[in-house]
Amino acid sequence: MEAKKMIINLAGNICIICSLALLAVFILDWYNPFMDFLGHAKVLLYPLCICSIIISGCNLLQKEEYGRKRKRTRRQPHMENKRFRDFGNKK
Numbered sequence: 001m002e003a004k005k006m007i008i009n010l011a012g013n014i015c016i017i018c019s020l021a022l023l024a025v026f027i028l029d030w031y032n033p034f035m036d037f038l039g040h041a042k043v044l045l046y047p048l049c050i051c052s053i054i055i056s057g058c059n060l061l062q063k064e065e066y067g068r069k070r071k072r073t074r075r076q077p078h079m080e081n082k083r084f085r086d087f088g089n090k091k
Contacts, residue, residue: 007054011051011054014048022041
C-alpha cells in the first residue's frame, strides 16, 4: 500500500513539474515563435501524459473500491427513523 501511495505522489509531482514547464514553454513560444520552443517540448509532454494516466487510473480504482465498501455498510432507509415510524398512527 505504501508503494502505491509513493507512485501516486511521484506521478503527481511529475505532473506538476511538467505542467509548469510546458506553461513556460507556451509563453516563450508565444513571445518568440521563430525559436520553435514547442517543437522541442515533446520531452515534457510524454511524461506528463503518462503520469496523468497513472493518477487518473489510480483515482478511478480508489473510487470503485470506496463504492464497494459504501454499498456494504449502507443503512436501510426504513430503519433510520424508528421512533418516528408510528407517529401518524396514534389515536
